[in-house]
Amino acid sequence: MSDQQTVSGPETFDRMWADLVPLGRDPDSGGYHRHAWNGADTEVRAWFTEAAVARGLDVRADRNGNLWAWWGTPGPGAVATGSHLDSVPDGGAFDGPLGVASALAAVDELRGRGLTPTRPLAVTVFVEEEGGRFGVPCLGSRLTAGEISPERVRGLTDASGTTWAQAMEAAGHDPHAIGADPEALAGLDAFVELHVEQGRALEETPHPVGVASAIWPHGRWRMDFTGRADHAGTTRLSDRSDPMLPFAHAVLAARALAEEHDARATVAKARIAPNGTNAIPSSVSAWLDARAADGAVLDAIVDGVREVAAKTAREHGVEHAMVNESLTPLVSFSHGLRDRLAAVVASRAPDPRVPVLPTGAGHDAGVLAAHVPTAMLYVRNPTGVSHSPHERARPEDCHAGVLALADVLQDLLERPVDEGEG
Numbered sequence: 001m002s003d004q005q006t007v008s009g010p011e012t013f014d015r016m017w018a019d020l021v022p023l024g025r026d027p028d029s030g031g032y033h034r035h036a037w038n039g040a041d042t043e044v045r046a047w048f049t050e051a052a053v054a055r056g057l058d059v060r061a062d063r064n065g066n067l068w069a070w071w072g073t074p075g076p077g078a079v080a081t082g083s084h085l086d087s088v089p090d091g092g093a094f095d096g097p098l099g100v101a102s103a104l105a106a107v108d109e110l111r112g113r114g115l116t117p118t119r120p121l122a123v124t125v126f127v128e129e130e131g132g133r134f135g136v137p138c139l140g141s142r143l144t145a146g147e148i149s150p151e152r153v154r155g156l157t158d159a160s161g162t163t164w165a166q167a168m169e170a171a172g173h174d175p176h177a178i179g180a181d182p183e184a185l186a187g188l189d190a191f192v193e194l195h196v197e198q199g200r201a202l203e204e205t206p207h208p209v210g211v212a213s214a215i216w217p218h219g220r221w222r223m224d225f226t227g228r229a230d231h232a233g234t235t236r237l238s239d240r241s242d243p244m245l246p247f248a249h250a251v252l253a254a255r256a257l258a259e260e261h262d263a264r265a266t267v268a269k270a271r272i273a274p275n276g277t278n279a280i281p282s283s284v285s286a287w288l289d290a291r292a293a294d295g296a297v298l299d300a301i302v303d304g305v306r307e308v309a310a311k312t313a314r315e316h317g318v319e320h321a322m323v324n325e326s327l328t329p330l331v332s333f334s335h336g337l338r339d340r341l342a343a344v345v346a347s348r349a350p351d352p353r354v355p356v357l358p359t360g361a362g363h364d365a366g367v368l369a370a371h372v373p374t375a376m377l378y379v380r381n382p383t384g385v386s387h388s389p390h391e392r393a394r395p396e397d398c399h400a401g402v403l404a405l406a407d408v409l410q411d412l413l414e415r416p417v418d419e420g421e422g
């Protein structure tokens, strides 16, 4: 891309963003349904490959389908940056894609500055970060980090019963090859993920860019309530085994416990069978998403919901089971690297006190942090809304993010992470 040599990262970001935004956008809601291996996901992966190749980067899919676009020959001491392109159901434009487009724009910015890295730089796209199709989040990074078994992933099913293996194969990738990739991670000196902020902390400051401190422990639990279908109009209340009732108690318990512990607990996905207006349901399956600043508090919330669900299920003659589907312990990003990023970001910031923020949102960076020195940058979100078509970031804040990321990458490429930082 010859003209990329002379333009700035913010300029190329705008062009990329204009190309990316329409891909897979729902014309009614304005949201996205980009989920692992579906049509919209294939489109955005193709967009990434084209954009990276146009920059002369060497694009490779790893054994798990994650994409790596290399500036320089892959090898030890590499710096990697990126995020994900998949969305939650009807998700926003920024969660994930902002970090990917900003990473490519940061490459343009560094080239425009005349930088020739002496160590390789990779721009990465991790698969199925949201778990929007197969239920378990951060599948691409978890597989690569060896934190989930390939057998389990191959067998995960989507809402229509299609397995991960079938979907991956249909998208042209070998599902038998998936698994841990310790060499890929051992070659990385650092990983940095830029992400839209999913809260309003930066909006309360003059800062367009912040640095991550920690990710709350969080997880997903599947709750199954099994009762007996019957006639809604004729079945006496005392004769019913209605799974909707303990389910409702569990939802309210989750909310009450989250309030009590200043945490988060949400039930946002449920499947009701047979889902008829005039039939008592035979079963309800629902997913609890719970997050807390502290692992013991998270356990207390989940145990509390389980107790209420079990007790009210018994009272209504309903069977109940609850299983954990994913769990991410507390991630405390390395203080040394975090402080180094904050110092770099401060050089363009409105004042030197760059915000350092914890979050309840999960990220691939949180999975990689146990294996590679890892850090995150957040770009201000004017409303804080995320996982919604209403998710936003101002163009000028996105530009500040690109420049901050370029500064951070330049710094990391010039000086490896030392022991105290990683």
Ligand code: GLV
Binding pocket: 129, 130, 137, 360, 361, 362, 363
């Ligand atoms: C991912 O965005 C999550 O925190 O659910």
Ligand code: MN
Binding pocket: 088, 095, 130, 361, 387
């Ligand atoms: Mn998300």
Ligand code: MN
Binding pocket: 084, 095, 096, 129, 195, 362, 363
């Ligand atoms: Mn994300």
